[in-house]
Amino acid sequence: AQSVTQLGSHVSVSEGALVLLRCNYSSSVPPYLFWYVQYPNQGLQLLLKYTTGATLVKGINGFEAEFKKSETSFHLTKPSAHMSDAAEYFCAVSGKSGGSNYKLTFGKGTLLTVNP
Amino acid sequence: GAGVSQSPSNKVTEKGKDVELRCDPISGHTALYWYRQSLGQGLEFLIYFQGNSAPDKSGLPSDRFSAERTGGSVSTLTIQRTQQEDSAVYLCASSQGPAQAKNIQYFGAGTRLSVL
Numbered sequence: 001a002q003s004v005t006q007l008g009s010h011v012s013v014s015e016g017a018l019v020l021l022r023c024n025y026s027s028s029v030p031p032y033l034f035w036y037v038q039y040p041n042q043g044l045q046l047l048l049k050y051t052t053g054a055t056l057v058k059g060i061n062g063f064e065a066e067f068k069k070s071e072t073s074f075h076l077t078k079p080s081a082h083m084s085d086a087a088e089y090f091c092a093v094s095g096k097s098g099g100s101n102y103k104l105t106f107g108k109g110t111l112l113t114v115n116p
Numbered sequence: 117g118a119g120v121s122q123s124p125s126n127k128v129t130e131k132g133k134d135v136e137l138r139c140d141p142i143s144g145h146t147a148l149y150w151y152r153q154s155l156g157q158g159l160e161f162l163i164y165f166q167g168n169s170a171p172d173k174s175g176l177p178s179d180r181f182s183a184e185r186t187g188g189s190v191s192t193l194t195i196q197r198t199q200q201e202d203s204a205v206y207l208c209a210s211s212q213g214p215a216q217a218k219n220i221q222y223f224g225a226g227t228r229l230s231v232l
């Protein structure tokens with residue numbers, strides 16, 4: 001079974017500072033990996049995804065994430081935080097094959113606060 | 117419409133009543149998913165529909181939960197004899213084609229269900 005661990009339920013940064021949101025997964029084979037963002041009272045929006053190929057993935061709004069198989073990690077970063085980045089961020093995985101490869105398994109989420 | 121539409125956005129009901137939640141997927145999307153987002157459990161997969169195939173109901177928490185998808189488009193999630201632990205945000209998502217992890221799941225804003 002797959003699982004996702006997001007370290008830190010709440011991360012607070014200053015505007016302009018580096019954003020680092022941590023995600024580790026547990027899976028028998030490397031899964032597909034996703035980061036979603038949720039703004040208040042809205043649904044989830046895909047930030048970026050890793051399926052195959054280059055392990056450094058760039059997404060929307062200046063975010064990027066790097067798949068590190070040896071560390072089973074997929075941490076999300078942004079060089080300079082903006083006030084508009086304040087939201088909840090979810091890491092998710094799905095399998096590459098098998099009968100349930102469409103199911104997303106989510107982490108518990110990390111609430112990002114950006115201070116002026 | 118341009119995105120996944122869910123109605124109602126908020127639903128307050130009394131314990132023991134039945135509720136119906138509606139999801140309109142993105143036009144042309146053949147795959148439809150329901151997830152539940154609750155404080156204690158995070159985001160959980162509930163059910164998956166793909167075309168005319170039998171749905172994957174493996175995530176439904178009890179037999180009080182059921183869902184249908186009419187005409188391969190609109191879906192309704194029904195909760196019978198609601199309990200307080202059913203209080204959560206119910207999210208619907210759709211994706212473009214057959215179940216593949218590469219297909220991006222687009223989420224609606226959700227229905228916030230409160231059971232008193």
